[in-house]
Amino acid sequence: MITLFASRVYNLVKKVPKGRVTTYKQIAAxxxxxxxxxxxxxxxxxPYAPEVPCHRVVKQDGSLGGFGGQTKGRKIIAKKNLLAKEGVVISRGKVKDFQKLLFKLG
DNA sequence: TCACTATATCAGC
DNA sequence: GCTGATATAGTGA
Structure with a gap:
């Protein structure tokens, strides 16, 4: 069930350009x-898997967060590769130059 | 209303 | 630096 709130979230995430990342807090804000x-x-x-790249949404501290395949555990490799392809380097499970790559909404 | 959740922030050690 | 607890807001039953 997609709600208005979710639609807004997708809209904001879609605005994030390639090679850039944003945070849950930015979206909420x-x-x-x-x-x-x-x-x-x-x-x-x-429902917009390719249009809403959740791998571009990370935690406030730059870590990949709970995603990375599943919410239980697993390793975060797919996201790392995906982001690396877009120019976002992951270092120690966190985004390198996170502050510089952070796409501020608003 | 209750329980769950891909978070954020603070306190204690 | 890490863990536990708390605050906050939305969704589904």
Whole structure:
């Protein structure tokens, strides 16, 4: 079930250009709320898999967050490769130059 | 209303 | 630096 809130999240994520990343907080802030977790859930059930690259959405500290294939555990390799292809380097499980690559919404 | 969740932030060690 | 607890907001049953 896609809701209005989720649609807004997708819209914002789609705005993130290649080689750039954003955070759950940025998205939530752009929506004028603090539903960081709701954002993650919205992305989780996203029907726009290729259009809404959740791998471009990371945690506030630059770490990949809970995604990376599944929410249980697993390794975060696919995302690392995907981001690396776009110019985003992952170092120690976190985005390198995160602050520079961070795409501020609004 | 209750429980769950891909977060964020603070306190304690 | 890491872990535990708390705050916040949205979704589904």
């Amino acid at each position: 752009a929506l004028n709320c603090k539903a960081y977790r709701a954002v993650g859930q919205a992305l989780k059930v996203n």
